[in-house]
Amino acid sequence: MERKVYEQMAKLDSQHWWFTARRRILDGLIERIVRPPNNARVLELGAGTGHNLAMLSRFGQVEASELDPIARELASERLGRPVVEAALPDLSMFPQGAYDLVALLDVLEHVPDDKNSLRAIYQLLKPGGALLLTVPINPWMFSAHDVVHHHHRRYRKGEIRRLAEEAGYSIELLSPFNSLLFPPIAAVRFMGKLTGKDDSDDAMPSPFVNKLLDGVFGLERGIIGRVPMPFGVSLVAVLRRSR
Secondary structure, X not given: OOHHHHHHHHHHHHHOHHHHHHHHHHHHHHHHHHOOOOOEEXXXXXXXXXXXXXXXXXXXXXXXXXXXXXXXXXXXXXXXXXXXXXXXXXXXXXXXXXXXXXXXXXXXXXXXXXXXXXXXXXXXXXXXXXXXXXXEEXXXXXXXXXXXXXXXXXXXXXXXXXXXXXXXXXXXXEEEEOOOOHHHHHHHHHHHXXXXXXXXXXXXXXXXXXXXXXXXXXXXXXXXXXXXXXXXXXXXXXXXOOO
């Protein structure tokens, strides 16, 4: 894609309710469950245009990777230093046992070899370090949205548990999220399948609707990890390397 397309994406991810509320939720989970040390060493893999980097920088010194060259350029501008090219599961450009926190946020579903990717990330973590992982769930929801975003799969909760345990992680959090808005989102995806819709459903809504959805989704910041969430559009996990 051209740079102007990614610039439009960067504008969207700074304002769209899904990105803004999700960042607040992840910020709360890092603070409350990951609990990284002061001035932690943080790595985001698959940073896209860099919309999570400012939030992650709150917890320490951030490094990042991104495969697409134009997205990587924009992420580097946002971070203020170069973002590295990397394609999972090859993480040989990063030091092993060096990171307090690795963030893999809606990336694993894009990677053909998810099993070895999680194993490679495990080797980057310090003892006691954590992987913050988000993925889309519910294979039955796979739709044009996933095709447009080049997803290989949507996961089941049990699949992530199995992959994490096989890679050696202990699981501190494994929870669905984007649960409060699950019914309308599921309905939109289902109707899209029935009508043969062939594009994504992530356009910018009106300011009123955007603010409303941001507020509803953002309520989950204080819920996840405290109250069991039986369903959701996505899954969030905190996976720990043993000390």
